[in-house]
Amino acid sequence: MSKKTQVSPTLQSIKSMPVDFRFMGSPMSQSSEKSESNTGMIPFAIPENGNLAGEVVEGGEDVNNNMDQDNDESPYSRFNTSVEARPSVGEEDLDLTPPLRSFVPSRTESKWSDTNAYAAKKKLQSWFQLPNGNWELGKILSTSGTESVISLLEGKVLKVNSESLLAANPDILDGVDDLMQLSYLNEPSVLYNLHYRYNRDVIYTKAGPVLVAINPFKKVPLYGNNYIEAYKRKSTESPHVYAITDTAIREMIRDEVNQSIIISGESGAGKTETAKIAMQYLAALGGGSGIEYEILKTNPILEAFGNAKTSRNDNSSRFVGFLVFTLAYEFFHGFSYLH
Numbered sequence: 001m002s003k004k005t006q007v008s009p010t011l012q013s014i015k016s017m018p019v020d021f022r023f024m025g026s027p028m029s030q031s032s033e034k035s036e037s038n039t040g041m042i043p044f045a046i047p048e049n050g051n052l053a054g055e056v057v058e059g060g061e062d063v064n065n066n067m068d069q070d071n072d073e074s075p076y077s078r079f080n081t082s083v084e085a086r087p088s089v090g091e092e093d094l095d096l097t098p099p100l101r102s103f104v105p106s107r108t109e110s111k112w113s114d115t116n117a118y119a120a121k122k123k124l125q126s127w128f129q130l131p132n133g134n135w136e137l138g139k140i141l142s143t144s145g146t147e148s149v150i151s152l153l154e155g156k157v158l159k160v161n162s163e164s165l166l167a168a169n170p171d172i173l174d175g176v177d178d179l180m181q182l183s184y185l186n187e188p189s190v191l192y193n194l195h196y197r198y199n200r201d202v203i204y205t206k207a208g209p210v211l212v213a214i215n216p217f218k219k220v221p222l223y224g225n226n227y228i229e230a231y232k233r234k235s236t237e238s239p240h241v242y243a244i245t246d247t248a249i250r251e252m253i254r255d256e257v258n259q260s261i262i263i264s265g266e267s268g269a270g271k272t273e274t275a276k277i278a279m280q281y282l283a284a285l286g287g288g289s290g291i292e293y294e295i296l297k298t299n300p301i302l303e304a305f306g307n308a309k310t311s312r313n314d315n316s317s318r319f320v321g322f323l324v325f326t327l328a329y330e331f332f333h334g335f336s337y338l339h
């Protein structure tokens with residue numbers, strides 16, 4: 001638990017973000033759309049203040065109302081019960097009202113409940129979703145029947161439906177490179193892991209073959225010749241756009257099959273920047289003799305004519321980029337930019 005205190009264990013649920021959720025203080029703060037996730041690379045937008053959740057939501061006036069509305073759609077919201085601040089955890093102090101709502105688990109939920117029963121038995125840490133949609137880490141103090149008593153970090157003790165708890169991963173898995181390494185792959189665990197890494201300027205995380213990128217909205221020391229060299233020599237395995245690009249190029253050469261990198265995300269998430277980072281790596285792979293960098297330098301011209309300031313992104317691409325790179329064996333012959 002000590003390690004977990006380095007990062008706030010309160011996480012904002014993606015599912016329960018209100019329709020008009022906005023990241024406070026970010027260039028995207030005027031409006032919002034829900035993130036789309038696809039295969040390939042998925043950039044996430046993060047507020048400048050670094051909050052994946054929690055206080056971001058609390059800043060909004062109608063956030064709680066919206067949360068409540070959205071929570072109705074959340075698969076977890078129906079499990080929530082009352083929250084009370086309690087100084088002691090004795091059984092006699094526990095208020096057993098209001099009654100918990102009954103819940104008939106679906107097939108998928110039954111699978112989770114098996115995990116929850118195990119977590120309860122072992123008194124492991126569990127995630128609990130508060131009525132406002134935030135996730136909080138708690139320790140299961142006792143379980144009887146379908147009810148569990150959990151203690152949250154700030155001393156709150158809650159009596160909740162055991163089915164509402166999602167198992168948390170052991171501290172040793174904090175910040176793993178690949179989300180697939182998590183023992184419990186649930187929404188709060190994924191958010192926690194991404195947040196943990198993001199707090200350390202590690203904005204890339206793998207989710208199996210997919211790379212998740214969190215927009216840092218600041219310079220992060222992850223790019224440049226030293227990094228490019230390290231990925232070329234394969235002396236690092238940290239998830240990175242360079243690694244994805246390197247794999248694409250090598251598999252294209254090995255299998256003689258065209259490769260595509262799909263970069264998906266909401267406006268302002270960092271798709272254009274990610275594409276440029278990939279192009280930078282491709283140019284370096286080509287030997288960096290000159291023409292590749294000349295082509296890269298055309299980007300500002302394209303952006304000058306094709307980009308515009310929007311409520312979500314000061315430099316929003318107003319055209320669809322479709323980059324075709326033509327390579328012959330290990331030599332980079334050039335690329336065309338269709339839009």
Ligand SMILES: Nc1ncnc2c1ncn2[C@@H]1O[C@H](COP(=O)(O)OP(=O)(O)OP(=O)(O)O)[C@@H](O)[C@H]1O
Nearest residue numbers: 215217218267268269270271272273313315316317
């Ligand atoms: N890897 C990064 N490092 C630092 N800043 C970044 C990074 N990625 C994105 N940003 C910041 O986020 C801003 C928005 O990114 P970008 O224009 O790439 O978003 P987008 O997803 O292409 O948006 P749109 O769909 O509106 O064109 C950039 O102008 C930059 O300030």
